[in-house]
Amino acid sequence: MTEPMPSSKPGESVRTSRRWLWVMTAAAAALAVAVAVLIVIVVRSENGDRGAAPTPSASSAATPSMSTTPSESATPSPTPTESTTTPTPPSRFRFQPLWPFADIEEAAVWQRAYRDGGHQPWHLDAGLVARRFTQSYLGYQEVDRVVRVAISDDQAWVDVGFRLPDGKDATAAVVHLAKIGSGSYAPWEVVGTKDSTLSLTTPRYGATVTSPMVVGGRITGVDESLVIRVLRLGTGEVGRSPGIPAGGQNSPWSTTMPFSAPAGSVLTIAVSTGGHVAGVERFAITGVRVRS
Numbered sequence: 001m002t003e004p005m006p007s008s009k010p011g012e013s014v015r016t017s018r019r020w021l022w023v024m025t026a027a028a029a030a031l032a033v034a035v036a037v038l039i040v041i042v043v044r045s046e047n048g049d050r051g052a053a054p055t056p057s058a059s060s061a062a063t064p065s066m067s068t069t070p071s072e073s074a075t076p077s078p079t080p081t082e083s084t085t086t087p088t089p090p091s092r093f094r095f096q097p098l099w100p101f102a103d104i105e106e107a108a109v110w111q112r113a114y115r116d117g118g119h120q121p122w123h124l125d126a127g128l129v130a131r132r133f134t135q136s137y138l139g140y141q142e143v144d145r146v147v148r149v150a151i152s153d154d155q156a157w158v159d160v161g162f163r164l165p166d167g168k169d170a171t172a173a174v175v176h177l178a179k180i181g182s183g184s185y186a187p188w189e190v191v192g193t194k195d196s197t198l199s200l201t202t203p204r205y206g207a208t209v210t211s212p213m214v215v216g217g218r219i220t221g222v223d224e225s226l227v228i229r230v231l232r233l234g235t236g237e238v239g240r241s242p243g244i245p246a247g248g249q250n251s252p253w254s255t256t257m258p259f260s261a262p263a264g265s266v267l268t269i270a271v272s273t274g275g276h277v278a279g280v281e282r283f284a285i286t287g288v289r290v291r292s
Contacts, residue, residue: 095178095191096206096287098268099133102233107181107189114185123187126151130158130175133190137231138270140280143172154179154186157194162278173283193284197221200271200284202254208291211239211261215269216254217284219246224273230259231268238267246273263292 093104100123101107113119122128127146134143147159147169155178161171173193180189192205195217202216203209215228224246230239239259246253261267267290272283 093178093180095189096266096289097180097189097191098266098285098287099137099190099233100129101180101187101189102266104181107187110187111181111183111185124185126156126177126188127158129177129188129190130156130160133175134160134173134283137268138229138283138285140172140272140283142278142280143283145169147171156188162281164277170277170281172281173285192286195284198271198273198282198284200269200286203269203286203288205286205288207288209267209288210291212256212258213288214254215241215257215271216252217271218250218252219273220248220250221273221282222247225275226253226255227272228255228257229270229272230257230261231270232261232265233268235261261290263290265290 097103101110110120110123114121114123122132127149131144131146134140142162143160145161145163147161148171149159150157155176158175158177159171160173160175161169164170174196175190176192176194177188178191179186181187193200197220199217199219200215201218202214219226225243226241226246227243228239228241229237232238238261239257241255241257244253244255257269259267267288268285269288270283270285272280274281
């Protein structure tokens with residue numbers, strides 16, 4: 001007869017259950033840690049280990065940085081200064097250049113010389129440019145003073161004149177100038193005159209002409225004698241008319257002018273009158289180009 005097994009002691013089954021619960025809990029925790037480590041490894045592998053780099057914001061993703069996007073703009077342009085400014089293309093100068101520069105390229109040469117050594121600073125003074133044009137280029141020596149200067153943005157209107165016997169200043173013409181080129185040191189260029197009692201309307205401003213050409217306009221005055229001169233930059237006078245009697249109230253005048261200049265040349269046509277109190281008391285100019 002088999003003997004019966006001895007019965008368990010009180011509380012022993014409770015302790016056994018608790019040990020199994022602890023073992024199962026520890027195993028579950030270890031399994032969770034293992035799963036977490038596996039997930040991290042998989043994510044890092046898929047992302048190429050970019051965890052250290054910040055995720056780009058919407059704005060930075062839309063606008064790539066210069067250092068990461070290969071393109072023509074990958075190298076930033078230098079901040080514009082007087083030493084790096086590129087002159088405005090010739091097509092951007094909306095007037096007919098007459099004096100002292102033939103075009104924007106010539107003006108740019110002066111700009112560089114001025115930046116390097118302060119060469120001929122009078123190019124930056126609208127009044128001085130207008131007076132030098134009148135006396136040196138046109139040859140009206142008696143018109144020796146600047147009466148008034150009006151500047152608006154890149155244009156200027158300069159009243160040049162002479163001293164009357166009573167000591168007052170009289171205006172002979174209003175010279176129109178414009179900035180030519182670009183940058184803070186863009187010089188002034190004579191481009192025409194603002195006419196009133198003496199005008200030069202034929203040929204029209206900027207027209208192409210051949211020799212001989214018809215020159216005309218209108219005048220208000222008494223016992224006037226008009227002298228027409230044609231000048232070419234770098235050459236000087238290339239045509240001249242004798243005195244033309246004129247006068248009346250806004251009366252037309254005209255003459256036929258021969259000249260000698262190469263095709264493509266820019267010409268300044270000037271008409272003047274005087275003889276009452278000064279040799280040149282009024283004048284007007286226009287600019288044309290010889291037909292190629």
